[in-house]
Amino acid sequence: xxxxxxxxxxxxxxxxxxxxxxxxxxxxxxxxxxxxxxxxxxxxxxxxxxxxxxxxxxxxxxxxxxxxxxxxxxxxxxxxxxxxxxxxxxxxxxxxxxxxxxxxxxxxxxxx
Amino acid sequence: xxxxxxxxxxxxxxxxxxxxxxxxxxxxxxxxxxxxxxxxxxxxxxxxxxxxxxxxxxxxxxxxxxxxxxxxxxxxxxxxxxxxxxxxxxxxxxxxxxxxxxxxxxxxxxxxxxxxx
Numbered sequence: 001x002x003x004x005x006x007x008x009x010x011x012x013x014x015x016x017x018x019x020x021x022x023x024x025x026x027x028x029x030x031x032x033x034x035x036x037x038x039x040x041x042x043x044x045x046x047x048x049x050x051x052x053x054x055x056x057x058x059x060x061x062x063x064x065x066x067x068x069x070x071x072x073x074x075x076x077x078x079x080x081x082x083x084x085x086x087x088x089x090x091x092x093x094x095x096x097x098x099x100x101x102x103x104x105x106x107x108x109x110x111x112x
Numbered sequence: 113x114x115x116x117x118x119x120x121x122x123x124x125x126x127x128x129x130x131x132x133x134x135x136x137x138x139x140x141x142x143x144x145x146x147x148x149x150x151x152x153x154x155x156x157x158x159x160x161x162x163x164x165x166x167x168x169x170x171x172x173x174x175x176x177x178x179x180x181x182x183x184x185x186x187x188x189x190x191x192x193x194x195x196x197x198x199x200x201x202x203x204x205x206x207x208x209x210x211x212x213x214x215x216x217x218x219x220x221x222x223x224x225x226x227x228x229x
Contacts, residue, residue: 036220042222042223043118043205043220043221043222043223044156044205044207044220044223045220046217046218046219046220049217089155089156093216093218099146099158099161100146100158100207100218101158102155102156103155104155105155
């Protein structure tokens with residue numbers, strides 16, 4: 001079956017630090033890959049996505065590149081802000097049943 | 113972007129009562145909606161896939177008689193937790209699938225926090 005593995009949190013960084021949250025996946029075929037963000041007290045929001053190998057998704061300074069050879073979709077940001085503090089979920093859609101499979105979530109805490 | 117709403121945003125109920133949660137796609141039609149459950153400090157687990165005009169498809173381990181899903185229209189799906197018990201306390205999130213040509217994206221509702229006393 002499909003699975004998504006992401007690094008356990010919490011990840012604590014100082015403002016303006018570089019962020020990497022690792023995500024690897026197992027899936028049949030050619031899945032689409034997503035990063036969702038959940039701010040405190042809110043629901044999930046789509047942060048970025050990539051639908052095929054070597055695609056780079058980007059939004060709000062965050063980036064992730066679909067690496068089929070390493071089955072990875074690591075989330076990066078060059079300079080985090082306090083407002084980026086949230087839980088980040090990596091997910092895949094196998095484009096068959098169209099349901100999402102989520103990783104366990106990584107809590108990011110950014111300190112001033 | 114596309115908007116999905118949920119109502120209520122939070123509910124407290126007594127054990128044994130039933131609770132209905134609504135999920136609406138506000139500015140698009142969704143033939144497929146999904147219901148997820150999120151336990152504290154854990155990821156989201158898919159409970160069921162809700163298809164307009166047909167029966168929902170439940171994931172393994174989810175009791176369909178306890179979690180009743182009705183997708184009555186292209187903009188509304190409801191989840192009813194019947195005879196709720198404290199172990200049903202959780203954060204329930206729905207999503208609606210938007211199809212634009214070959215592109216499909218799921219948009220999530222803000223979630224409903226259920227506390228069963």
